[in-house]
Amino acid sequence: MTLSILRHPQADMASELRHLARDAERYGDNKDYYGQGGLITDFERDIATMFGKPAALMLPSGTVAQPMALKIYSQQRQGQAVLLHPSSHLLLHEAMGFEALWGLTGIHVGDAERVLTSADLKAVEPQQLQHAVALVIELPMREIGGQLPSWQDLQAQVAWARQHGLAVHIDGARLWQCPSYYQRDLAQIAALADSVYVSLYKDIGGIAGAVLLGENDFIAQAKLWSRRAGANLISLYPYILAAQRGLKDNLPYLPAAVAYARELANALATIDGVKINPNQVQCTMFHLHIAATVQQVESVRECYIASQDIEVLPRPRATVNGHSVCEITVGRNALSKPVEFWLAHMRACLARLG
Amino acid sequence: MTLSILRHPQADMASELRHLARDAERYGDNKDYYGQGGLITDFERDIATMFGKPAALMLPSGTVAQPMALKIYSQQRQGQAVLLHPSSHLLLHEAMGFEALWGLTGIHVGDAERVLTSADLKAVEPQQLQHAVALVIELPMREIGGQLPSWQDLQAQVAWARQHGLAVHIDGARLWQCPSYYQRDLAQIAALADSVYVSLYKDIGGIAGAVLLGENDFIAQAKLWSRRAGANLISLYPYILAAQRGLKDNLPYLPAAVAYARELANALATIDGVKINPNQVQCTMFHLHIAATVQQVESVRECYIASQDIEVLPRPRATVNGHSVCEITVGRNALSKPVEFWLAHMRACLARLG
Incomplete structure (x- = not known):
């Protein structure tokens, strides 16, 4: 096998499935069923605990998780605009689903090649915020090499959002990488935000999948939207088992x-x-x-x-x-x-x- | 293990994953990657061939597949209404995602407890069809015990839809069951419609997943919407392998x-x-x-x-x-x-x- 500088060792499909089969043995025949069953609810509870949030929802992808979170804020706060850095995944890699499918609009904040700062936010004209409901903060910012704002500036960004009545959502596809820099654990970072999305395959090495985290009523709403979006699958067990394995082996x-x-x-x-x-x-x-x-x-x-x-x-x-x-x-x-x-x-x- | 009158034998998770591992060996390390790679494209081609359609798209669920198909017709034909039987899955089991998320509206046709007939369609007032773009025909109709219209009436329904400029979409979650009654193969039945959705777990016994079938340009549009909806997963291989296995063992x-x-x-x-x-x-x-x-x-x-x-x-x-x-x-x-x-x-x- 080629020696690689990149990521974690990845088994081929057959070996991966064999590993998962071994891990599955302790669950017997208790497949997850449309989000129910110990396999998925235990997993969601463990992730919620890790991030210090009351509730979590496993989803097939981040691309369904994030617009869903923003849609919930849109309905709660009666507006449709969300603040996004120009390098946001929602603007670059989702065929503009948050607009075309979810009916939201984006307000670009900050410079595509620099990390988002509280100064960028303070430069936003108040009338631009008329229909704004949420600020998305990507930690770390993938398109610019994984940069992070300082903890102090991050707090200032969140304070600015609160001041302007905006929900704060962390695009934490790779949030797993951040505790070292901030010298704070995942829960302390997640505590800044109303909701957090994390990916289960990038840093973790799972097969696919994402988790959305937030308050209980937020996740109850997310379950409804997940059903609507066709993201509430009859069974996700291969993805759950692979994520559990990745958390143990790689995190x-x-x-x-x-x-x-x-x-x-x-x-x-x-x-x-x-x-x-x-x-x-x-x-x-x-x-x-x-x-x-x-x-x-x-x-x-x-x-x-x-x-x-x-x-x-x-x-x-x-x-x-x-x-x-x-x-x-x-x-x-x-x-x-x-x-x-x-x-x-x-x-x-x-x-x-x- | 309990002897059951229902469905096909289902392995527990560990055994299922071990079977899939064996099946995966011939693909080596060639995981599917965002819809690319022989594992998924061969599978889609095989399903397309089986249903006599030019193209197919594997998706995580029928609940994302069907509104997506209708959305494409909505954009092509510049209207937002779709004709649905009152027992349609879209009305009963998807938290009304086709309306709340996809921006479509439903026109109910037929009686909830009877199979849809061409007479039901002919009874629709012309002004109701002003914004209509598609007719959804579920074969068989699950909520009423798997009933089917006669072949002759089915043809009349399709002819009526064409006459009124409507696309025809088959909700074929369980279409696999229908060839016996019609004495026609899957391709002959699918030929009636512009697009067809089939499920990969109900009759087939896979883990989860669906396939949407249609013309090449329709599936190209579906790929765009799949990206937007977060249904274009980095890897679907456990579901593909399970579906292939189910097709071989159960179909x-x-x-x-x-x-x-x-x-x-x-x-x-x-x-x-x-x-x-x-x-x-x-x-x-x-x-x-x-x-x-x-x-x-x-x-x-x-x-x-x-x-x-x-x-x-x-x-x-x-x-x-x-x-x-x-x-x-x-x-x-x-x-x-x-x-x-x-x-x-x-x-x-x-x-x-x-």
């Missing part, structure tokens, strides 16, 4: 992965033609900005895998100022080798750019 | 199950206090209307399972004219014993009603 390594990511990024920054975004890595993820075209990077990446059986780079996901952007997420794979190992191989791979 | 038995269901229903109709809906069983399913309260039926059902380890009845799902309605779906479980066996046990169970 404990994230603090070490954050520390390692900082070291690794500092080392990789010494390579000519490579810049790191952000300068000071805050999470398990960061972006490499490589002075080469996407095609060139893809080509050396593939050659290196073919010749060395080592994946030091993912395929570039964007171009910024003529640089190709590659996202590194440190997990148990990178951790299995010293920083020097990856530095040497990254250097050798990128040397082929010529 | 071949459905014609025998239809023939058996007719015999079984005729036999059960001889029990005092039991009526069968419909009189002439047409599919693998039918309803028992039992002259007793829901509580009484639940009580004898549970006693019989506890004392005999045999499940002759599901829990009642409704009450009609003071009778409890129990749904029997014949599958490989019922087929494993002669009709006389189930008749004797049903008689013994219901005798306990006193």
